[in-house]
Amino acid sequence: MRLSIRNQFAGTVVAVAVGEVMSTVKVRLTGGQEVTAAITAESVRDLGLAEGTSVLVLVKSTEASVATGAVDRISIRNRLTGVVSSVDHGHVMTTVKITLDGGEALTAAITRDGAEDLDLADGTQVTALVKSTEVSIALPPG
Numbered sequence: 001m002r003l004s005i006r007n008q009f010a011g012t013v014v015a016v017a018v019g020e021v022m023s024t025v026k027v028r029l030t031g032g033q034e035v036t037a038a039i040t041a042e043s044v045r046d047l048g049l050a051e052g053t054s055v056l057v058l059v060k061s062t063e064a065s066v067a068t069g070a071v072d073r074i075s076i077r078n079r080l081t082g083v084v085s086s087v088d089h090g091h092v093m094t095t096v097k098i099t100l101d102g103g104e105a106l107t108a109a110i111t112r113d114g115a116e117d118l119d120l121a122d123g124t125q126v127t128a129l130v131k132s133t134e135v136s137i138a139l140p141p142g
Contacts, residue, residue, distance in 0.1 A: 001141070006107040007059040010140065011035070016049055025049055025137055027057050031102015035059075036077040037135035047139055056138040063134035064108035066096055067127045068118050078130040080106060087120050096120055098128055 011027040014034065023044045025037045035057050049055070071079055082100040094115035096108045106128050120126070 003058070005058045005136075006061045007057075007064065009035070009057040009059075009104050011055055011057055013049055013051055013053040013055055015051065016044060018044055024132065025055075027055055027137070029057065029100075029102055029104060031100060031104050033080050033100060033102050033104075035080070035130070035135055036132045037137050038132040039135075039137055043137070047137065049137065054140055056140055058136040058138055059106075059130050059134065061095070061107040061109040063130055064106060064110075065129040066098070066108050066110055066114070066118065066120065067129055068120075068124060071127050071129065074129075076129045077132045078128075078135065080128040080130070082106065082126060082128065084120055084122055084124040084126055086122060087115060089115065094120075096126075098126055100128075 009029045011029040014028045015026040017024045018041050023041045027035050080100050082098040085099045086097040088095040094112045098106045
């Protein structure tokens with residue numbers, strides 16, 4: 001299956017906490033950073049997710065925010081650190097490509113005003129922020 005979601009990361013499930021309706025799944029990406037997904041308990045069962053399961057982590061580029069400097073005292077679980085590798089300004093929106101510390105490439109689509117306010121440029125150290133409710137989990141093909 002081909003998807004329009006730009007951010008697709010391979011990883012391994014390292015923890016699953018199953019609730020009555022919702023669950024959290026923590027995944028270690030191949031580069032070493034961890035991502036938490038909040039998905040339904042039904043999805044955890046249907047996908048057979050457990051520690052050691054190989055998965056794909058999916059994040060739409062519009063669901064990734066970008067921060068410079070320290071990110072303290074915030075409820076967003078997913079804070080992926082890296083360096084800006086390119087900035088492409090459109091009239092209203094900007095595409096920011098980030099090379100994560102583990103080597104993966106993440107794309108964030110943010111407003112041009114936001115990108116300009118942050119003075120984003122190649123080489124800028126950033127943290128990509130993604131709410132756990134905006135992370136999807138898929139099983140790899142095959």
